[in-house]
Structures are given as C-alpha cells and as structure tokens.
Amino acid sequence: MRADAQRNAEKLRTAAAELFRERGLQAPLKEIARRAGVSHGTLYNLFGTREALIDSVVTDLAAARLSEAAEQALAHEDAWEGFAYYIETVCELQATDPAISDVVAGRYPDAVRLMAVCERSHVAAARIIGRAQRAGALRPDFSHEDLLFIFGTNALLARAAKGTAPDAWRRGLAFMLDGLRTEAAHPLPVGPLTSQQLHQVMGNLTGAP
Helix, strand or coil: CCHHHHHHHHHHHHHHHHHHHHHCCCCCHHHHHHHHCCCHHHHHHHHCCHHHHHHHHCHHHHHHHHHHHHHHHHHCCCHHHHHHHHHHHHHHHHHHCHHHHHHHHCCCCCCHHHHHHHHHHHHHHHHHHHHHHHCCCECCCCCHHHHHHHHHHHHHHHHHHCCCCCCHHHHHHHHHHHHHEHHHCCCCCCCCCCHHHHHHHHHHHHCCC
16 A cells, blocks of 8 residues: 555544444444545545455454453353353443444454454354353253344343443343253243344344345
8 A cells, every 4th residue: 555545544444443332333434434534435445345344443353352251251160150251241342332242243244354253252152151051050951042142132232221221231131141040940932043043033123134
C-alpha cells in the first residue's frame, strides 16, 4: 500500500473497532467510513467486504478472549467449576461486547478467519462439556447444541436489558446452571436441537437470514 492508503486503512480499523464494540458487527459501513473521515468507496477499495473488515479488526481479539476463557476453564481443578466459569465468562463477554456476541453466534460465515476461531472455540467447549460430564457433575444429556442455544438466548436478553438492567442475564444464568447439575436432572420432554434446527431458530430470533 501507498502511505496514504495505509493511513486510511488504519483509520478505518480504528473506527470499525469502536463501532463494532458499540453496536456489534452489523454496524453500518457508511458510518464506519464517516467516523474514519474517509469515503465509503475508500472502505470498499481497501477491504472489499464487511467480512474482510471484520477479519482484519475483530478476529485476533475474539480469538484471544475466547481462548483465554477456555484455557482458564480447563485449568480449574474442579470440572463443574470450570464448566460454570466458561459459560459465565462467555455470557459476560456477550453482555459487555456486542462484537464478541456476534462472533459467538457465528453470524458471518464468509469471514473465513473468524469462522476458524469459532470452530476452535467449539472444539474447546466440547472438551469442557465432556470433562464435566465424565466427572459426573454435568447432566449427561446436555449437548453442544444446548450450549449454543444458551449463548444465543443470553445474547438476546443481554442486548434487550442493556440500558435498564445490564446484569439481568446473571440471574437467568444462575437458574440455568443449577438446573444443569446432575443431581437436579429430570427426564427431558424433547431431545436437543440439531445444528440445522439451532441455526434456523436463532436466525428467526435475531432476524438473520
């Protein structure tokens, strides 16, 4: 890049990082360009697509935060405490950073680097779930799809209550965690959602395609 193009790209990354934290990854590209002090065309010339901008701005930060949450969870000696820590940490990230919330939802499948982060996060979550189930602490019928559904509904609650009750998600999560303990388990009336069903349900809730 020429020096002026490099400066414009950095301005756009800074503006995008700010707006993504404020509004999530769906923040208008025109507003990002306006905040950066460049034209909408400049944004497209430098990055091409929203997904390319997301990969440039968000992916490394998301990878670091989600990896740290998983590593800390697996470092807990008690498997249940590690499982609860992981869920609480990711839910808190969703409540405090709309961009990370959108990452967890996997809303931009064409952001290739970001999807790789999501896949690594899923693998780590499966380890955390399996560890707690093998320890006999987490009910055995809990699935990875159930975890993603929890994150999806938590994101909706956190977003809706942000201006009036920003910690409301903590109460719902505490009830949910108590119900996931093995000793609290009762037979469930239906099975877990499949991956395809989960994608459709969350798309309906969020209005995503």
